[in-house]
Amino acid sequence: MSTTVPTLTTAQLDGLACVRCGADDTEQQPTGDRGPDGAQLFACTDPDVCRAQQSIDTHFPLLAALRTKAQSAPVFVEHHLADGVPLLYGHKDGTLTVTYDPAQLTFESARELFAEAHALYPDARAVAFTNIGHIVTTSLPTDEPPARFESHGARCTVTFDDTRITKKQLLALMDKVVGL
Numbered sequence: 001m002s003t004t005v006p007t008l009t010t011a012q013l014d015g016l017a018c019v020r021c022g023a024d025d026t027e028q029q030p031t032g033d034r035g036p037d038g039a040q041l042f043a044c045t046d047p048d049v050c051r052a053q054q055s056i057d058t059h060f061p062l063l064a065a066l067r068t069k070a071q072s073a074p075v076f077v078e079h080h081l082a083d084g085v086p087l088l089y090g091h092k093d094g095t096l097t098v099t100y101d102p103a104q105l106t107f108e109s110a111r112e113l114f115a116e117a118h119a120l121y122p123d124a125r126a127v128a129f130t131n132i133g134h135i136v137t138t139s140l141p142t143d144e145p146p147a148r149f150e151s152h153g154a155r156c157t158v159t160f161d162d163t164r165i166t167k168k169q170l171l172a173l174m175d176k177v178v179g180l
C-alpha cells in the first residue's frame with residue numbers, strides 16, 4: 001500500500017477525483033489508499049477510460065487545470081457506524097459525503113444503496129439507514145408537524161425537520177409511537 005503522492009490535487013485527496021487522471025465524472029473504485037484526512041482515494045475502474053482522460057490532460061492543459069476542486073461526485077468514507085447503521089449520508093462543506101461501515105457493506109453495495117436513496121430523497125440534508133428503515137433529515141412545510149412516520153411493509157421511514165426538533169426529541173417521539 002503506497003502513501004499519497006504530494007502532487008495530488010485537493011479533489012483527488014478528498015476522494016472526489018481519480019488519483020491517476022483527475023477526472024471526477026468517470027466510473028471509479030477505491031484504490032485502498034487514503035488521503036491525509038482519511039478519505040478513501042479513487043481511480044477509474046476502466047484503465048482505457050483513464051488513459052483517454054490522461055491524454056486529454058496532455059493535450060488540453062487548461063482543461064486539466066480546472067480539475068483541482070471537483071464537486072460533482074460524492075465522497076465515500078469508510079468508517080465504523082454505531083447502532084447497526086450501515087450507511088449515512090449528508091452534506092459537509094457543500095460536498096456530499098457518504099459514510100458506510102465496511103463491516104456491514106461493501107463499497108459497491110454502499111454505492112448502489114446511496115444512488116437509490118439519493119433519488120428517493122434528493123432534498124435530504126442527511127439520511128441514515130437503520131434496522132427499522134430510513135431516518136431522513138430535511139425541511140418539512142411549517143404547517144406540518146416536524147416529524148412524519150410512514151410505514152412501507154416491515155420498514156419505516158422517519159422524516160424530521162432538524163430546524164424544528166432535535167434528534168433527541170425525535171428519538172423520544174419514536175419511543176412514544178412504538179408504545180402506541
Ligand SMILES: [Zn+2]
Pocket residue numbers: 018019020021022023026043044049050051053
Ligand atoms: Zn482515471
